[in-house]
Amino acid sequence: MTNQAILCEVALAKLLPMHLFLTDQGRILSIGPTLSKLLPMLSNGLHGVLANARAGQKPEPLEAIRKAVDKQTRLFLRVQQSADLVLRGHGVRVAPDRMLVNLGFGIGLHHAVRIADLDDADFAPSELAMELLFLQEANRGVLTELSRFNQQLASAREVALLEAQTDPLTALGNRRALETVLARALRSDLKQRPFALMHMDLDHFKQVNDRLGHKAGDDLLQAVGQVLRNHIRREDVAARIGGDEFVMVLRGMTCQTALAHLADRIICVIQDLSPPELGDLGVSASMGIIIWTHVKEETPMGLLELADAALYQSKRTGRGRATFWT
Amino acid sequence: MNSLINRGIEEFLRTTYGDTLVQAVAQDTHSHSGMVAPLGAGFGLSALHRAAMRLCKPFTELVEDMGAWMTRIEPVRRLLRFSGRDFKDFLLRLEELPGRAHLVLPSLQLPRLQIDAVDDSVWVKMLDPDDHWRFVLVGLIRGMADDYGALCLISTVDQLIRIDIWDEKFSEGRMFTLYNTAG
Numbered sequence: 001m002t003n004q005a006i007l008c009e010v011a012l013a014k015l016l017p018m019h020l021f022l023t024d025q026g027r028i029l030s031i032g033p034t035l036s037k038l039l040p041m042l043s044n045g046l047h048g049v050l051a052n053a054r055a056g057q058k059p060e061p062l063e064a065i066r067k068a069v070d071k072q073t074r075l076f077l078r079v080q081q082s083a084d085l086v087l088r089g090h091g092v093r094v095a096p097d098r099m100l101v102n103l104g105f106g107i108g109l110h111h112a113v114r115i116a117d118l119d120d121a122d123f124a125p126s127e128l129a130m131e132l133l134f135l136q137e138a139n140r141g142v143l144t145e146l147s148r149f150n151q152q153l154a155s156a157r158e159v160a161l162l163e164a165q166t167d168p169l170t171a172l173g174n175r176r177a178l179e180t181v182l183a184r185a186l187r188s189d190l191k192q193r194p195f196a197l198m199h200m201d202l203d204h205f206k207q208v209n210d211r212l213g214h215k216a217g218d219d220l221l222q223a224v225g226q227v228l229r230n231h232i233r234r235e236d237v238a239a240r241i242g243g244d245e246f247v248m249v250l251r252g253m254t255c256q257t258a259l260a261h262l263a264d265r266i267i268c269v270i271q272d273l274s275p276p277e278l279g280d281l282g283v284s285a286s287m288g289i290i291i292w293t294h295v296k297e298e299t300p301m302g303l304l305e306l307a308d309a310a311l312y313q314s315k316r317t318g319r320g321r322a323t324f325w326t
Numbered sequence: 327m328n329s330l331i332n333r334g335i336e337e338f339l340r341t342t343y344g345d346t347l348v349q350a351v352a353q354d355t356h357s358h359s360g361m362v363a364p365l366g367a368g369f370g371l372s373a374l375h376r377a378a379m380r381l382c383k384p385f386t387e388l389v390e391d392m393g394a395w396m397t398r399i400e401p402v403r404r405l406l407r408f409s410g411r412d413f414k415d416f417l418l419r420l421e422e423l424p425g426r427a428h429l430v431l432p433s434l435q436l437p438r439l440q441i442d443a444v445d446d447s448v449w450v451k452m453l454d455p456d457d458h459w460r461f462v463l464v465g466l467i468r469g470m471a472d473d474y475g476a477l478c479l480i481s482t483v484d485q486l487i488r489i490d491i492w493d494e495k496f497s498e499g500r501m502f503t504l505y506n507t508a509g
Contacts, residue, residue, distance in 0.1 A: 114505040120411045133504055134408040138430040141401040149329060 016102050017124055018089070022046075024097040026062045034123070035103060038116040039079065053078035053086045065091060069099045077103070085111050105129065110136060169218060170225030173239035178247055181237045182300035185249060186292075194293040196253040198263065199307035202244040202270070203284040203319040212275055220273060220283065227269050231262065247304070254291050256324060263287050263322035271320065286314035287322035328370070330431070336369040338392045339377050351376050371458070386461045393465020397473055405430075406470055407502045413474035413494055417441065417448045417467070439463075446492070452485040463487060475499025 009030050012019060017034035020042075031042055042049050052064035053076040061077060068075035069091040079085040085108045091101035105112045109132055112118065123129040165177035173181070185192050202224065209217040221244065228238040228246060237249045253259055267285045274282035288310030290303065298306075310325040317323070340348045351369075354376045374392075378385040396402050409426060410416025424436035437454035450467075452460055464482050467489060471478050477496035481488050 110505065117503065117505075119504055130408055130504075134405060134426065135429060137401065137408070137506060138405055138426075141405070142430055145330060145333075149333075 015124070017122060018087075018103045020101040020103065021094075022065070022099055022101070024066060024099065029098070034116075034118065037118065037122065038112060049080055050077040050087070051080055052076070065099060065101055069093055069101070075101065075103075082111070082115055084108065085115070109133065167225075167240045170222055170240050172225050172228065172246070173237055175239065175241040178237065178239040178241055178249070179300050181239075181249055182303060185251075186294075186298055186300060186303065188294065188297065192294070193252050194254050194291065196250045196259055197290045197292060197303060197307050198248040198250065198259075198322075199288045199290075199304065199311045200246045200248070200266075200285050201287075201311055201315070203286055203315075204278065204281050205244040205283060207278055207281055208275060208283060212277060216275060220275070223273050224270055224285075227266060227273070231266055231269075247307075254293065256291065259289055259291070259324075260322060263289060267320055267322070284320035286311055286319050288312070288314060288325060289322055290325040330434075332369040332373075334396070335371075335374050335392070338395050339369075339373075342391065342395060343377070343381065347377060347380060350380060354380075386457070389458060389461040390465035390468070393462040393467075394469035395465070396462075397466055397469025403473060403500075404502070404506065406466070407473065408504075410474075413471055413476035413478070414446075414448070414491060416470055416474065417450070417489060418443060420450055446490060448489045448491070450487040450489070452487075455485045460485065460487065473500050473502075 007015065012021065012030060013033055017032040019030070019032040020028070020035060021030040022028050026046055028043055028045060036042065039049055046061040046065075050061045051059040052061055054064065057064065064077065065075060067073070070093070072090070075089050075091060077087045077089075079087065086106065087103040087108075088106050089101055089103035091099050094100050104127070109129055113129075113133065116122075120130060165173055165180065167174040182197075184190070185195055202220075205217070205220070208220055221240070224246065225238075225240065228248060232238055232248060232250065235251050239247050241247055250259075250262075267287070270285045271282065274284070288307045290307045290310060292298070292303065306325050310323045313323040314321050336348060339351065351373050354373075374388060375385060378388045381388070397406060405426075406416070409419050409422060418441055421439050421441050424438055427434050427436045437452050437456045437459050440451040440453055442449040442451065450463065452463075460482060464480055464487055467487065468480055471480075471489075475495060475497040476491060476499075477493040479490045479492065
């Protein structure tokens with residue numbers, strides 16, 4: 001046997017900076033420089049510094065080392081002063097009562113680096129420690145960037161959704177918003193509350209555009225939008241669904257008297273908005289109101305048609321009034 | 327992936343030249359295409375070209391500045407410091423850079439590099455010619471020389487970058503520990 005490799009202590013320390021060389025009785029013969037940096041007390045002995053980390057086995061470290069060496073199994077040793085750091089390794093018997101153990105950090109690497117202030121020179125070049133640390137930080141960086149980008153996307157989507165359902169002129173909802181609200185309000189499986197739908201159309205609005213210009217028309221529509229906003233509650237919805245056509249969905253409103261009163265008030269305020277230049281043919285509003293108590297299945301479009309029929313009735317009987325669908 | 331590079335370009339212009347320039351460049355880009363740019367797409371290379379024009383600065387110089395700027399971003403600087411225990415080691419191991427980048431961002435295609443060294447001179451050769459990356463790399467090397475505290479001369483011709491190290495320990499350099507003190 002001439003090809004035996006015999007290492008002096010200096011070479012051993014260089015090659016295996018995490019080694020532990022000890023007798024079967026637990027006397028420490030040599031400790032690698034990195035292990036020694038991590039566990040300065042180890043030179044006094046294993047006791048109180050390391051413990052067997054394998055569940056279901058005795059904590060006695062020397063016994064764990066002997067067992068791992070003789071049975072050629074993996075060794076797991078918990079650092080007593082820092083319970084979440086477990087070193088792992090394996091060992092060989094180099095003389096009848098002498099064991100050489102080589103340890104490593106595994107997943108607790110980051111923790112060990114922090115505790116012992118380790119640097120590049122503390123790791124053997126063959127170890128992947130630096131790469132693992134690199135990856136850990138690189139991943140964190142990329143994930144942070146990604147989640148930042150995701151958040152940005154989510155808020156951009158929210159803005160886009162809101163814009164897609166908003167009438168840019170009056171800032172009320174648009175037809176799409178109304179259809180969404182109605183579809184939900186009409187769903188029988190959700191046990192939705194009854195509601196009232198007011199369909200409103202301005203009277204003589206065309207006059208404003210024709211005689212005073214489109215700017216005056218737009219100003220008036222904006223003012224009407226503000227009037228509607230002022231007369232509904234937070235849970236209600238107002239939308240402009242066409243040129244001078246507006247719809248309000250009033251949740252829980254089933255009292256015909258209260259609704260008629262509300263309609264009169266809105267019509268009255270809109271009449272006050274009428275530009276004086278128009279004279280007798282001033283702007284007003286006609287309404288068709290429907291109180292929906294889920295008596296039967298209905299679609300948003302169907303409901304709007306019913307309200308439109310009532311609205312037409314208002315127009316036919318002299319404008320500037322509200323008619324209930326019955 | 328592009329969104330990350332685009333964000334890098336935008337952040338570089340913002341921190342170096344301020345909001346006004348970024349807005350001007352964004353407006354140039356919008357008026358050019360005639361519509362609102364999709365999220366994160368407003369700041370590609372074309373934005374960098376426009377910024378160079380507005381700043382009356384050679385484009386390659388701006389790209390180089392961006393490379394140096396990257397080394398002043400702490401997370402990026404740390405990742406670069408992981409790949410070399412000193413400046414010379416960092417240069418000699420630049421060959422690993424595309425591999426390291428690929429490990430983190432598989433979609434980021436960095437050109438392959440080949441390193442040659444004689445005494446205190448190091449040559450970085452681009453195996454896949456790419457002028458953008460070449461000047462980013464020049465800036466990056468310049469920034470890392472500062473970080474390690476090394477004094478060197480950097481020049482580039484064709485697809486070669488030459489670094490002559492005069493003094494590896496010219497100054498203190500910036501602190502670096504393997505564990506991240508920032509958390």
